[in-house]
Amino acid sequence: MSTLTFHEVSVRYGTHTVLHEVSLEVPEGETVGLVGESGCGKSTLARAAVGLAPVTSGAILLDGRPVPTRGRRPVQMVFQDPYSSLDPRMTVGESIAEALPGRPARRERQQEIARLLALVHLDPGRAGDLPGQLSGGQRQRVALARALAARPQVILADEITSALDVSVQGAVLNLIRDMRRELGLSMLFISHDLAVVRYVADHLAVLHAGRIVEHGPAARVLGDPRHDYTRHLLASAHPLKEHT
Amino acid sequence: MRALRRPVGLVGVALLALVLFAAAFGPVLWGDRAAAVDTADLLAGPSAEHWIGTDNLGRDLFARVLVAARLSILLALAATAIGMVLGFLLGAAPMLLGRRLGRLITAAVNVLVAFPGLLLVLFFAVVFGVGARGAALAVGLAGAPAFARLCHTLIAGVSERDYVAAARIAGVGRVRMLWRHVLPNIAEPVIVYATMTAGAALLTFAGLSFLGLGVQAPDYDWGKLMQDGLNGIYVHPLAALGPGIAVVLAGLAFNLTGEAFAAGPRRTHVLPPAGPPSPATTPAATTVLSADDLRVTIPGPNGPIHAVRGVSLTVGDGEAVGVVGESGSGKSVTALAVAGLLEPPVRVEAGHLAVAGEDLLAPGASRRLGTALAVVFQDPMTSFNPAHRVGPQLAEVSRFHQGMGRRAAFARAVDRLRAVRIGDPARRARQYPFEFSGGMRQRAMIGMGLMGEPRLIVADEPTTALDVTVQRQVLDLLADVRRDTGAALLLISHDVSVVTDVCDRVLVMYAGRVVEELPAKDLRALARHPYTRALVAAVPDMETDLDRPLAVIPGLPVDPVEAPAGCAFAPRCPLADDHCRAVPPPLLDGVACHKAGEAQ
Incomplete structure (x- = not known):
């Protein structure tokens, strides 16, 4: 695993600036939570790191070297909507195999697919299933397995639980925590839900209108917020205090 | 194959099978008969022996129509194939060649689409010269822009999906992307469009041959037969109408089949008749x-x-x-x-x-x-x-239900926008x-x-x-x-x-x-149903213990098509026994559970 560094990254579409000189570091083996409301540029930051959004200025570095934006990326991304992130005409196994590096022999490939499916707590026998036969939570696990198949150094998780039912969300969050413990994954975990981010992240960055307004250890940012916007977010996430 | 269940699809496919049969076996079965010259029976009318008469060499016209099916269909299919391959490549240009070059090609295609198709056909037919090959190229090339436009739109729709982005991140190349991810996901509408295009190509060919720009003697297709028969149309109308009917039937075969597949997948099940109605009850007053x-x-x-x-x-x-x-x-x-x-x-x-x-x-x-x-x-x-502007949409409610005038209703809309704390409501209502x-x-x-x-x-x-x-x-x-x-x-x-x-x-x-x-x-704190408790426990909040895994509900939600006999939650419930799986629990005292309140 490696360190992913955003160095004064700006993304501009025409005259509209989505990200203003954002600097952020995802340290080796740690999970950084990125929170903010819709339209603040969270997803754009992740997409820029894998070459899906054009970087206007600044640099995105992996262990000090620019992240390649062609070919198999060392930084892999898991998308929000599990219903659109898997090709409906490809089996689970084919989708995962596509991301495997090199051209492994058939037997080797099947072993690797089975290993990855087991890793995300799915029955390896489901490799032949089409995404249509899986539930939302199962699809999201396949998407995670595909990202892991590319042997990434960093994983970007973009709102991976917000399209899931609450009963399924818990299982995916547990899985993310297991992975970090077992594989030592470096991860940028994007979410609008503070409680979810709090559960998985070591560090927390708050993005507001394309700028990082606060950044620090998760416990510190949540326990002792220093920026007004962070306080505002926290107040909104605590509607129940008076009832419970 | 659901398209076959509809009468339109059935007729289309049956017609298509007939047409393809004639194209495949026509020359073998009736080739000799169509070539047999009979100088004693020139330009004859319909008879028991020659159903739609003979031509100027006394050859049987019905046999010639059947034999001509092969060339007519082959040419139509060849032209469709040329148009599709070229159209697909042009439509895929933005994906294959990158943004800048792709945009140029797309613009060119858009200009070409604006030209009338027939004009393009005639233009290309002159460029490639008269004859079957020239006509096939002309019809194919003329059809390409419209097909390119369709492909471009479909491909643009698919390339925005996350799975294409995921494949790009995984390092999948452009050609493989097109082949593995894009093509299978646009195949359905493309096939439907191709079927329809084949029908249209058939008509265009008949027109070209009729004008003398298509198939040349001694070869003949349906258009050529029509042209030959035209001279005697007042004496032997069937000589020209026969091949014309063949064109219509073959065109219908392609179009109906395409139509049926286009409307195919939507299947509606009629609900079975209702069971006995629930006993009528009356609502409480308050x-x-x-x-x-x-x-x-x-x-x-x-x-x-x-x-x-x-x-x-x-x-x-x-x-x-x-x-x-x-x-x-x-x-x-x-x-x-x-x-x-x-x-x-x-x-x-x-x-x-x-x-x-x-x-x-x-x-x-x-x-x-x-x-x-x-x-x-x-x-x-x-x-x-x-x-529509927001204000009038709100005002419509009062105009419809309360019979207010336009001005009064709009004033109320502004007032209501203010009531829901929208700043500057008079300006906002006009947005x-x-x-x-x-x-x-x-x-x-x-x-x-x-x-x-x-x-x-x-x-x-x-x-x-x-x-x-x-x-x-x-x-x-x-x-x-x-x-x-x-x-x-x-x-x-x-x-x-x-x-x-x-x-x-x-x-x-x-x-x-x-x-x-x-x-x-x-x-x-006080929920008694195991599902309610699990639902509450599964949601992390700002006080969740970070050292323990989150509570999860095992298993999958019930498929609403198959309503279970007993308690619907039983397959996922840690407390369920055989009684739960067999007997649905009634809602008693605020909870529908045989094990209400038991510890898990």
Whole structure:
């Protein structure tokens, strides 16, 4: 695993600036939570790191070297909507195999697919299933397995639980925590839900209108917020205090 | 093969089989007969021996029409293939060649599409010279721009999907991307379009040959036969009409088949006749909403979906009741039924279903209900008509239900926008929905509900599509509206915290039934149904213990097509036994569970 560094990254579409000189570091083996409301540029930051959004200025570095934006990326991304992130005409196994590096022999490939499916707590026998036969939570696990198949150094998780039912969300969050413990994954975990981010992240960055307004250890940012916007977010996430 | 179940598809495929049979075996079976010269019987009319007569060398015309099928069909298919391959490559250009070059090619294609097709055909036919090969190239090339346009649109739609982005990140190359991800996912409409194009190409060829630009003697296709027969049309009309009919039949075969496949996949199942109706009951007097044994059945592709299976609920005057559950639990369908928004073929049954004293099961109820009911939907992006300004859309409610004039209704709309705390309401009322933010649109939607004097507000996931900071504002607004107007609220949500925050009483739904009903303040600590407890435990909050894994509910939600015999939650429940799996638990004392309150 490696360190992913955003160095004064700006993304501009025409005259509209989505990200203003954002600097952020995802340290080796740690999970950084990125929170903010819709339209603040969270997803754009992740997409820029894998070459899906054009970087206007600044640099995105992996262990000090620019992240390649062609070919198999060392930084892999898991998308929000599990219903659109898997090709409906490809089996689970084919989708995962596509991301495997090199051209492994058939037997080797099947072993690797089975290993990855087991890793995300799915029955390896489901490799032949089409995404249509899986539930939302199962699809999201396949998407995670595909990202892991590319042997990434960093994983970007973009709102991976917000399209899931609450009963399924818990299982995916547990899985993310297991992975970090077992594989030592470096991860940028994007979410609008503070409680979810709090559960998985070591560090927390708050993005507001394309700028990082606060950044620090998760416990510190949540326990002792220093920026007004962070306080505002926290107040909104605590509607129940008076009832419970 | 569902297309075959419709008469149009059946006729089309049968015709196509006939045409293809003639094309495949025509020259073998009737070739000699079509070539046999009979100088004793020149230009004869129809007879028992020659069904549509003979030509100027005495050859049997019917046999010639059958033999000509091969060349006609082959040319049409060749031209279609040329057009499709070229069109596909042009349409895929933005993906294969990158943005800048792709944009140039797309622009060129757009210009070419604007040319009349026939003009292009004639132009190319002159360029490539007369003859079958030239005609095939001409028709193929002329068809390419339109096909390129279709492919471009379809490919653009697919390339925006996340799975294409994921494949790019995984290092999949452009050609492989096109082959593995794009082509399979656009194949269906492309095949339909190709079938239709083949029919059109056939007609174009007949036209070209008829004009003398297509097939040249001694070869002959249907167009050439028509041209030959034209000289004697007043004497032997069938000599020209025969091949003409063949063109029509073959064209129909292609088009009907394409048509049937285009409309194919949608299958509607008619619901089986209703069971015995629930015994009619009457609502209690002090309720604004009362439903008894509500059942909603929706026709689905795999049989009827029992979305709501016997829900009884009441909402008292001014009361706020929440309904929570996961997707597929039937909570939104319940809301739609209560709002009177379900129409056949969806079937709504109940002992009674009354809102503000109006019987919703009687016809015309929603009109009489008028403004006593207000509804707020989940997606503020789609609940307003994007083509109309916001103010007039609100005003329409008062013009329709309260018979107000245009000016008075608009003034009330501005006033109501102010009531839902939209700043500068007079200016905002003249704006279009896209100029509003999501939270503002949701507030305007609540404002629309307040145009009348609502006694009940049904809100279906009103905050799910909004940011946390905006959620708060909308929930506060709903609370204020209730305080000011005394309206009751039925709030549907998957979010336990939203419901406990706003409501007095909560119904928990699972698989189309209410499994527990309890005061909102008891939801977190005093729930007795194992599902309610699991649902509450599964949601992380700001106090969740970080050192322990989150509670999860094992297994999958129930498929609403197959309603289980016993308790629907039994397969996922840690307490379930054989009794649970066999006997559905009734809702007794606020909980529907044989093991209510037992420790897990």
